[in-house]
Amino acid sequence: MDALLADLRSALSDDRVRYDAAQRSLIAHDASVFDGGVSGPVCYPVDTSEVQAIMRIALTHGRAVVPRGAGTGLAGGAIPLGAPVVIAMTKMNAILDVDLDNRVAWVEPGVINLDLSRHLRPMGFHFAPDPSSQQVCTIGGNVANNSGGPHCLAYGVTDAHVVSLEIVLPSGEVGTLGTLGPDDHGLDLRGAFVGSEGTLGIATKVAVRLTKNPPAVRTLLLSFASVRDAANTVSDVIANGIVPAAMEVMDQKITIAVENFVGAGYPLDAAAVLLAEVEGLEGGADIDAERISDLGRANGATNVRQAESDEERALLWKGRKTAFGAIAQIKPDYYLHDTVVPRSALADVLETIYDIAKRHDLIVMNVFHAGDGNLHPLLLFDARIEGELERVHAAGADILRACLAVGGVLSGEHGIGVEKQGYMEELFSADDLDHQNRLRKAFDPACRANPGKVLPMGHSCADIQALRAVPTGVWG
Amino acid sequence: MGASVLAIDDPVLHEFAELVGAEGAVSVAGGRTRWEAGGTLSPEAQVVEAPTGIVSYRPEEMTMQVRAGTTVAELDAALAEKGQRSALADRGGTVGGAVAVGESSVDQLGRGAVRDSVLQVRYVSAEGKLVTGGGPVVKNVSGFNLPKLLTGSLGTLGLLAEIIIRTNPMPPASVWLRCEGLSPARARDAVLTPSAVLWDGGATWVHLEGHAVDVRAEQKQLMTLGSCQEVGGPPPIPAHRWTLSPAQAAAFSASEPFLASIGVGRVWASAPQPALPVDPVAELIGQRTKQLFDPASRLNPGRTP
Incomplete structure (x- = not known):
């Protein structure tokens, strides 16, 4: 360890390579409930050449590397397993160039998502992916997880907004994936890299697409007497050929918690609320808002309200985006799930989720990206009460399987990390996973980048113990 | 444990996998509208035809599951009946061909890019096995993104058998x-x-x-x-x-x-583009990918994406 630290410190500086207990303990966790992380040295590089140096030093010392952004991940993707070198990208946080001719911005991965959109706003643009954690999460983390957010319904998730990447491979080579142009020459390695949860290398510069701010925005709040009515409205909107910018549903429990927390004017007596936003030009936005209101009423909406001002709109969104923080009033801990089901299955699956929670004697709240069928059941618990977390895990497994049973998938935007590795074989066949593993090995033949994640045990790069057993210097 | 959720039960796809087999140079023909893309196919390659037909169209989900040999024209006709369309351009070819080439429509700004519209791919591997990448829903980060890798790969990593694409409402x-x-x-x-x-x-x-x-x-x-x-x-x-x-x-x-x-x-x-500069690291990863997916170089020999 001393030799590794000395090498890292001589490549960076003493104060940017941390190995104190407090730092290692902090870095051993992300925003998920997963324990078991053990951090090695934590490095804070300031440029690409330092990232490259760290990679090479780690390789020489037989250590794996784990990239880290703001640590807001919910699937354990950034948790260090087996004392790897952690590369914390938060000091690489410059917006390098806003190129309006190409409608892209080159940014470093440590730039915070919301900071980028704030920077672009005066120029009339924004970065479309807007995860609920956007006040703290980084662009690099968005790239690693292929992050979404409410407004990805119309605009698509991160991979539709990242045109090119400078990366450092686990072997230390620096290259560029993708171009600013229509990338249909050569393999789409850029597309393969986005969402790979730090297992293919580290992005050191990211070219993101700029989305023009729409002149007209209409935000609707529809109240319903049942969750089913809200879910059916969502299916009907899509089936009627309307693709709103966002369609978010909150059930009564979470709505009350949110309202107590921010006082956004949400109704306390509705079984569910649908927050729908349409944007574009004035005329079309009015038409779509009217049609969504009508479809809501046809599905039994008890109240339909349109935000009258930007302030009112901002407050409604603040309520939606701080929903997870509002939970603390009820229970000290929560487990946030992330699955996707066909939109037409939403109503039935939600009913099943409430039944599952009841069966496991847990409180569940639902707040989700209804427009693309992306569910986020929140299971509340108190970690101090013995057996509660175990019940949460058991209920979570039942929820995942219920979603798979209706043709859903394991994750819509949080990723697999360590959370859902064990379920990958329920979705994919051995041959499917073998091909995913081949893709991983094309970037990282020696399994140096974030091993032990995504693919289940039994596939190479999954077994941390085996990796740790390899003698130092073997890849030097 | 039972079969995985995405296990393939369509006998037509299994027949296609048998046709491709596990040995010998092989290619799959669509409408041959971009037959020379990426180079000239080696003459020793056996040319097979991809399976055809729409498997499942769910307009309310905005998803279309279609076998690769189906023509884009047939796809467009089915979509138009429900007031929808896709990112694929009709150049007289097939869905599999359009995805393998990855060329977006002239209306790319409105319809989106082909690579962003492919939700799930099923293909026959160099070992003659059927492989599924991605998933059937519109939002999915479950595992590595094989649909992105296969789109535009000119059939050099696997021969496309079936695709699920995202559809979109036809503007009024x-x-x-x-x-x-x-x-x-x-x-x-x-x-x-x-x-x-x-x-x-x-x-x-x-x-x-x-x-x-x-x-x-x-x-x-x-x-x-x-x-x-x-x-x-x-x-x-x-x-x-x-x-x-x-x-x-x-x-x-x-x-x-x-x-x-x-x-x-x-x-x-009017003239071909001079060779584009290639990033050496991207080239290295591309070569390794080909080596790992098709070690004997039997898939579409002569072509490079």
């Missing part, structure tokens, strides 16, 4: 304008979400789609900026695809006819 109104005295950059800036802005070095074409009231408003706006006339569609598109940055495409010049797609970076030119 559509107008093509041909404008003189209006620079393409100014046209692009003047409208919010054009489906296409094209420029041939002289005139600018703008494709406006959306609600009729919005299309009319933007048409009116453009007519104040230049001399614009409604036309039936885009001008003739030259044969050779060039890949440039959007800024380079907007500043393109050539003595022969060309058409630049503004905001995309595509130029269709």
